[in-house]
Amino acid sequence: MRTDRTTGRWGDRRRIRIGLLGGSFNPAHDGHRHVALHALRALRLDQVWLLVSPGNPLKPRAGMAPFAERLASAQKIGDGVRLLASDIEAAIGQRYSARTLQRLQQLFPRARFVWIIGADNLWQLPRWRDWRRLAARTAIAVLPRPGWTRRALHGAAASRLRRYRRDPGALLQDGAPAWALVPAPEHPASATALRQAAAAAAAPVAPEQLRRAGLQPG
Numbered sequence: 758m759r760t761d762r763t764t765g766r767w768g769d770r771r772r773i774r775i776g777l778l779g780g781s782f783n784p785a786h787d788g789h790r791h792v793a794l795h796a797l798r799a800l801r802l803d804q805v806w807l808l809v810s811p812g813n814p815l816k817p818r819a820g821m822a823p824f825a826e827r828l829a830s831a832q833k834i835g836d837g838v839r840l841l842a843s844d845i846e847a848a849i850g851q852r853y854s855a856r857t858l859q860r861l862q863q864l865f866p867r868a869r870f871v872w873i874i875g876a877d878n879l880w881q882l883p884r885w886r887d888w889r890r891l892a893a894r895t896a897i898a899v900l901p902r903p904g905w906t907r908r909a910l911h912g913a914a915a916s917r918l919r920r921y922r923r924d925p926g927a928l929l930q931d932g933a934p935a936w937a938l939v940p941a942p943e944h945p946a947s948a949t950a951l952r953q954a955a956a957a958a959a960a961p962v963a964p965e966q967l968r969r970a971g972l973q974p975g
């Protein structure tokens with residue numbers, strides 16, 4: 758940004774572009790980083806904020822790690838410069854994305870926000886509260902996800918928003934509504950799989966399993 762010499766005010770040649778990747782991050786993983794970095798490059802974003810949810814309204818509380826743990830996990834995959842873990846949803850007391858977006862647009866009027874989701878969330882979008890309001894207020898970038906991409910492109914949200922689909926390069930040319938599938942290789946990581954692997958590693962080994970593996974229980 759430059760200072761306008763005649764008015765002395767900050768020029769508005771290009772509003773700062775911020776991608777918002779909301780998630781539970783229970784825990785954060787390589788798939789999140791992959792999605793954020795592809796969106797950053799493809800849409801020429803200045804930053805991506807990893808918005809750690811205080812509690813996804815559609816997910817059970819059971820099995821959800823404490824907020825501080827999930828925030829710390831998102832901080833580990835961030836770089837503190839372009840990829841930033843954020844606790845702002847907890848700070849403003851919101852967990853519905855349409856409201857979060859509205860509040861962020863009030864707090865940062867000079868920013869241009871892009872809502873980033875994986876294809877599984879495009880499929881699920883009609884279940885979000887006020888999802889049409891969200892789509893009306895911001896561009897949405899959808900990233901491919903194994904098992905979900907084709908299905909989501911034929912889902913209810915994609916079909917209702919069909920006429921607003923854009924090429925990724927044109928996503929930020931005009932205002933919302935606008936959405937695009939950002940081309941990227943599918944990344945297989947999932948928090949569910951990581952939690953399952955951690956639970957399996959922590960589970961005690963049954964004597965019968967040891968015998969089958971040729972080991973004597975101690």
Ligand SMILES: Nc1ncnc2c1ncn2[C@@H]1O[C@H](COP(=O)(O)OP(=O)(O)OP(=O)(O)O)[C@@H](O)[C@H]1O
Nearest residue numbers: 779780781782788874875878902944946947948949
């Ligand atoms: N491997 C991936 N590819 C594409 N999008 C992803 C991937 N992993 C996560 N995302 C997207 O990142 C956002 C946050 O995801 P979230 O924190 O729920 O991770 P998750 O792996 O989907 O978790 P869980 O398995 O617990 O549902 C969502 O929009 C989700 O679609």
Ligand SMILES: O=C(O)c1ccc[n+]([C@@H]2O[C@H](COP(=O)([O-])O)[C@@H](O)[C@H]2O)c1
Nearest residue numbers: 779780781810813815853854855885886
């Ligand atoms: O606004 C809603 O109704 C809503 C319902 C489900 C999920 N979301 C948001 O979708 C994002 C992805 O959630 P998750 O748990 O799949 O990582 C996260 O920011 C959630 O707050 C939002």
